[in-house]
Amino acid sequence: MSIRPIEEEAWELLEKSIIYYRGSPVGTIAARDPDIAALNYDQCFVRDFVSSALIFLVKGRADVVRNFLQITLKLQPKTVQLDCSKPSRGLMPASFKVELFNGQEYIKADFGDHAIGRVAPADACLWWIILLRAYVVATQDLDLAHRDDFQEGIRLILTLCLVTRFDMYPMVLVPDGASMIDRRMGLYGHPLDIQSLFYAALRASAELLIPNQENQQMIDAIHCRLVPLLKQIRENYWLDSDRLNVIYRFQVEEYGEEALNQFNIFSDSIPFYRLAKWVPEAGGYLAGNLGPSQMDCRFFAIGNLMAIISSLTNEEQSHKILNLIELRWGDLIGHMPMKLCYPALEDADWRIVTGCDPKNRPWSYHNGGSWPVLLWMLTAAARKMSRAELAHHAIAVAERRLLLDHWPEYYDGPDARLIGKESRRYQTWTVAGYLLAKELIANPDHLKLVNFEDEVI
Amino acid sequence: MSIRPIEEEAWELLEKSIIYYRGSPVGTIAARDPDIAALNYDQCFVRDFVSSALIFLVKGRADVVRNFLQITLKLQPKTVQLDCSKPSRGLMPASFKVELFNGQEYIKADFGDHAIGRVAPADACLWWIILLRAYVVATQDLDLAHRDDFQEGIRLILTLCLVTRFDMYPMVLVPDGASMIDRRMGLYGHPLDIQSLFYAALRASAELLIPNQENQQMIDAIHCRLVPLLKQIRENYWLDSDRLNVIYRFQVEEYGEEALNQFNIFSDSIPFYRLAKWVPEAGGYLAGNLGPSQMDCRFFAIGNLMAIISSLTNEEQSHKILNLIELRWGDLIGHMPMKLCYPALEDADWRIVTGCDPKNRPWSYHNGGSWPVLLWMLTAAARKMSRAELAHHAIAVAERRLLLDHWPEYYDGPDARLIGKESRRYQTWTVAGYLLAKELIANPDHLKLVNFEDEVI
Numbered sequence: 062m063s064i065r066p067i068e069e070e071a072w073e074l075l076e077k078s079i080i081y082y083r084g085s086p087v088g089t090i091a092a093r094d095p096d097i098a099a100l101n102y103d104q105c106f107v108r109d110f111v112s113s114a115l116i117f118l119v120k121g122r123a124d125v126v127r128n129f130l131q132i133t134l135k136l137q138p139k140t141v142q143l144d145c146s147k148p149s150r151g152l153m154p155a156s157f158k159v160e161l162f163n164g165q166e167y168i169k170a171d172f173g174d175h176a177i178g179r180v181a182p183a184d185a186c187l188w189w190i191i192l193l194r195a196y197v198v199a200t201q202d203l204d205l206a207h208r209d210d211f212q213e214g215i216r217l218i219l220t221l222c223l224v225t226r227f228d229m230y231p232m233v234l235v236p237d238g239a240s241m242i243d244r245r246m247g248l249y250g251h252p253l254d255i256q257s258l259f260y261a262a263l264r265a266s267a268e269l270l271i272p273n274q275e276n277q278q279m280i281d282a283i284h285c286r287l288v289p290l291l292k293q294i295r296e297n298y299w300l301d302s303d304r305l306n307v308i309y310r311f312q313v314e315e316y317g318e319e320a321l322n323q324f325n326i327f328s329d330s331i332p333f334y335r336l337a338k339w340v341p342e343a344g345g346y347l348a349g350n351l352g353p354s355q356m357d358c359r360f361f362a363i364g365n366l367m368a369i370i371s372s373l374t375n376e377e378q379s380h381k382i383l384n385l386i387e388l389r390w391g392d393l394i395g396h397m398p399m400k401l402c403y404p405a406l407e408d409a410d411w412r413i414v415t416g417c418d419p420k421n422r423p424w425s426y427h428n429g430g431s432w433p434v435l436l437w438m439l440t441a442a443a444r445k446m447s448r449a450e451l452a453h454h455a456i457a458v459a460e461r462r463l464l465l466d467h468w469p470e471y472y473d474g475p476d477a478r479l480i481g482k483e484s485r486r487y488q489t490w491t492v493a494g495y496l497l498a499k500e501l502i503a504n505p506d507h508l509k510l511v512n513f514e515d516e517v518i
Numbered sequence: 519m520s521i522r523p524i525e526e527e528a529w530e531l532l533e534k535s536i537i538y539y540r541g542s543p544v545g546t547i548a549a550r551d552p553d554i555a556a557l558n559y560d561q562c563f564v565r566d567f568v569s570s571a572l573i574f575l576v577k578g579r580a581d582v583v584r585n586f587l588q589i590t591l592k593l594q595p596k597t598v599q600l601d602c603s604k605p606s607r608g609l610m611p612a613s614f615k616v617e618l619f620n621g622q623e624y625i626k627a628d629f630g631d632h633a634i635g636r637v638a639p640a641d642a643c644l645w646w647i648i649l650l651r652a653y654v655v656a657t658q659d660l661d662l663a664h665r666d667d668f669q670e671g672i673r674l675i676l677t678l679c680l681v682t683r684f685d686m687y688p689m690v691l692v693p694d695g696a697s698m699i700d701r702r703m704g705l706y707g708h709p710l711d712i713q714s715l716f717y718a719a720l721r722a723s724a725e726l727l728i729p730n731q732e733n734q735q736m737i738d739a740i741h742c743r744l745v746p747l748l749k750q751i752r753e754n755y756w757l758d759s760d761r762l763n764v765i766y767r768f769q770v771e772e773y774g775e776e777a778l779n780q781f782n783i784f785s786d787s788i789p790f791y792r793l794a795k796w797v798p799e800a801g802g803y804l805a806g807n808l809g810p811s812q813m814d815c816r817f818f819a820i821g822n823l824m825a826i827i828s829s830l831t832n833e834e835q836s837h838k839i840l841n842l843i844e845l846r847w848g849d850l851i852g853h854m855p856m857k858l859c860y861p862a863l864e865d866a867d868w869r870i871v872t873g874c875d876p877k878n879r880p881w882s883y884h885n886g887g888s889w890p891v892l893l894w895m896l897t898a899a900a901r902k903m904s905r906a907e908l909a910h911h912a913i914a915v916a917e918r919r920l921l922l923d924h925w926p927e928y929y930d931g932p933d934a935r936l937i938g939k940e941s942r943r944y945q946t947w948t949v950a951g952y953l954l955a956k957e958l959i960a961n962p963d964h965l966k967l968v969n970f971e972d973e974v975i
Contacts (some may be wrong), residue, residue, distance in 0.1 A: 101773060141681060141735075142681075143680060143681065143735065143736075143738065143739030143742055143743075144739075144742050145680075145686060145687065145688045145742070145743055145746055146686065146746065147686075148686060149681075149683050149684065149686075150681075152684065172686060173685070173686060174686050174775070175773065175774050175775055176773070177771055177772065177773050177777075177782050178780075178781055178782035178810035178811055179685075179686070179687070179780055179781060179810065180685075180810050181684040181685040181686065183684045221684070223600055223602075224598060224599075224600065224606075224607075226606050227606065227609065227638040227640045227678070227692055227693060227696060228630070228636075228637075228638040228693045229602060229603065229604070229605060229606075229629060229630060229631050229636070229638065230602065230636070231602045234691075234693055235684055236684060236685045236691055236707055236809065236810075237706075237707060237809050237810050237812065238810045238811075239684060244782075244810065244811060245809070245810045245811040245812055249694075249706050249707055249809075250693055250694060250706055278598075278600065279600075281600065282600030282601075285600055285601045285602070286600075286602055289602055289603065313876075314634055314877070315634065316558060316632065316633070316634050317632050318631070318632055320634075323635075323636055324635055324636065325634050325635035325701075326873065327873055327874040327875055327876065328874075329869075329874035330869065330873040330874040352693065352694050352702070352706075353635035353636065353637050353693075353694050353695045353701065353702050354635055354695075354701060354702040354872065354873035354875055355694065355702055355873050356873075408866075409865075409866035409867075409870065410866075410870060412786075412787065413866065413867060413870045413871065414870065415811065416783070416784055416787040416811035416812050416813075417784040417785075417786035417787040418784055418811055419784065420771070
């Protein structure tokens with residue numbers, strides 16, 4: 062089969078994006094747009110690299126992934142850090158770059174301390190575990206994951222997420238802007254995007270940790286958390302017609318352990334009439350965030366798609382999410398798969414929730430913009446639920462534009478018809494996401510890199 | 519000096535509010551309103567008890583405080599809790615009550631797991647340390663604080679606050695509703711009220727921890743945190759004319775360690791015209807919250823008053839806060855000292871930030887309501903800055919109403935002219951707060967119970 066021009070260029074761009082450290086490939090840079098100042102786009106972001114890494118694993122370039130995992134593991138702080146100017150024990154950096162000093166190459170990590178707004182990369186450590194497990198699945202090289210330093214790295218990440226906290230929810234508590242949406246967008250507390258990654262990371266850790274004395278407490282902790290987390294997400298984050306009916310008639314101010322409206326959600330805060338019109342009878346999805354008197358009813362793609370992939374949602378729920386995408390295609394896919402979040406925050410919501418962020422103006426960037434990298438997650442989710450036609454359709458939509466538009470980072474507008482206002486071109490994860498989607502369609506066996514079967518309850 | 523009727527009734531009410539456990543006094547109940555169902559108002563709340571405790575210490579009833587400290591210390595989880603349905607190691611309960619079972623009395627604690635909205639009591643453990651130090655100052659009974667179990671209790675609280683976190687700010691990260699404002703009000707992340715208590719608790723711990731090998735790491739950690747926290751609050755939370763001018767002209771999207779606008783605050787999100795009119799030239803205050811693209815410009819009383827008391831603000835700033843209260847008397851004091859938060863969230867802000875909370879409607883309860891308990895903090899702050907006339911004036915305002923209105927929990931309305939819509943009467947901390955303010959005015963020496971001198975920088 063001859064390779065088409067779009068794929069040919071994609072492979073070439075991916076190859077050129079590889080970062081070398083002392084001669085070895087260790088990651089990929091975020092973007093190689095020749096027309097815009099690099100800022101931090103010349104770095105290797107942990108979350109961005111995941112798409113490249115998965116395609117490398119598919120293509121037998123596991124060496125790059127192995128090097129990346131080892132390099133980042135070395136960057137992870139291993140001792141208790143009581144100095145707040147140093148990153149916490151267990152944290153993984155948001156990004157790193159290779160710097161020259163006295164003719165020698167060094168790795169410089171950013172744990173959010175250099176980033177715009179000083180945001181924390183809470184997702185990086187979760188992606189790192191998920192990627193390590195994908196590497197093991199692809200290569201069968203369990204020895205790497207079983208090495209003492211890797212076992213310790215996993216334990217430290219889990220300790221950070223599981224042990225010390227103020228609240229008593231099964232979800233992990235994060236500050237605002239701690240994931241791919243790294244600007245203020247109402248994603249503080251218990252945002253779905255982080256919870257889905259957290260669940261996948263717990264599932265991956267359960268596979269990777271050697272059942273020995275050193276790990277036993279952590280293994281117990283994982284199993285103690287999986288079910289309450291699953292129940293919380295499947296029950297209290299879930300939104301469909303039936304659930305909307307329940308929430309609409311919630312009692313409030315319930316005191317005590319028996320409260321049904323555990324989070325004291327006030328019905329008036331939920332846009333029922335919009336949702337009743339928008340959510341099809343056959344559809345449903347997980348809400349974007351949940352906390353005291355807070356239920357964020359926006360649809361977030363990463364949280365919902367990763368929930369399907371990791372079996373955080375049950376089979377019926379997974380189908381309902383895909384039904385929603387299919388039946389609300391114009392809203393969620395439009396001219397480029399797919400919306401990172403829908404709908405956009407507008408007017409007072411935009412002013413109050415984003416703090417008047419002009420980059421996140423309505424229907425732009427994170428706030429209702431469309432991100433081609435999500436194509437691989439959509440494809441994996443659709444493949445898993447045996448609905449490849451949905452993925453085929455989405456890939457076809459993407460192919461009409463990506464090459465022509467030079468692989469932009471994101472698209473703007475309610476129907477994704479505009480190239481993102483501040484979008485970089487030649488964005489590596491746009492390229493990698495497309496290639497990965499193609500591979501997942503060509504060979505569903507690759508799904509095993511990220512898939513978890515439903516086996517918990 | 520003959521005791522006046524108002525004080526006589528207050529003492530009587532305080533005495534009647536004492537909770538006994540197996541014959542010993544161990545705390546005070548939240549309210550004794552005969553006309554409203556108790557719900558959880560029959561419990562002893564840690565944060566509520568602080569006011570009673572301080573007046574007990576002033577009056578030589580240190581036994582109640584000692585019993586309270588011992589009881590609550592026993593409730594604090596001491597082992598690593600990996601089960602999310604159990605409270606974290608180091609956490610102090612929001613409240614406890616005495617229950618009868620088979621004719622025997624037992625203590626039942628609530629760590630937020632029974633509370634409306636399931637909110638976490640992050641402030642309780644900070645108040646506990648502050649109160650322990652007040653007990654030691656009052657009684658000179660350093661032996662209690664030096665007991666192994668108390669030293670361990672302090673270390674566990676500090677570990678919870680200092681060690682594990684995602685972000686790299688000196689502030690402590692908390693979920694929404696984690697303090698006296700225990701409903702959704704935009705106080706997630708790094709709210710001032712919590713940071714001021716955190717700072718005071720760090721200062722108290724530095725005094726209470728024995729400098730031995732077991733404690734050394736924690737003592738180092740305290741000293742490592744105090745200065746960055748102080749700098750962050752004094753520099754980046756501070757709002758006055760000069761600072762408004764700086765923020766008004768902030769550059770945005772600054773990348774790197776040298777960024778001046780560290781949190782990427784967008785000028786449009788700050789209500790400059792309202793603030794420029796409201797903040798007097800001679801006044802200033804600490805903003806209510808700070809995070810990525812977030813600067814909450816509301817005035818919060820606990821955060822600002824406790825900052826003066828603990829010398830978290832410098833002398834000039836402390837005076838400017840008191841100037842603001844004096845020059846904006848009608849807004850912040852009105853007919854009852856004083857506003858918990860000013861101004862109220864209205865319209866879209868109320869809808870979005872509180873999630874349409876009817877109890878926190880504009881100018882009611884936490885959202886622009888007035889709380890008599892704050893009288894003691896105002897008196898302490900004014901006394902400390904040698905501005906007793908301000909406290910005298912506020913106490914005189916309170917005395918016009920408290921007895922007549924039967925000691926309500928809170929008042930409503932922009933000028934505090936209405937008794938709170940769902941306010942309990944005979945609220946213990948209203949009574950205790952008034953008595954404490956009177957004692958602080960009568961004898962400034964009592965200030966030492968809560969005061970910290972400026973000695974850090």
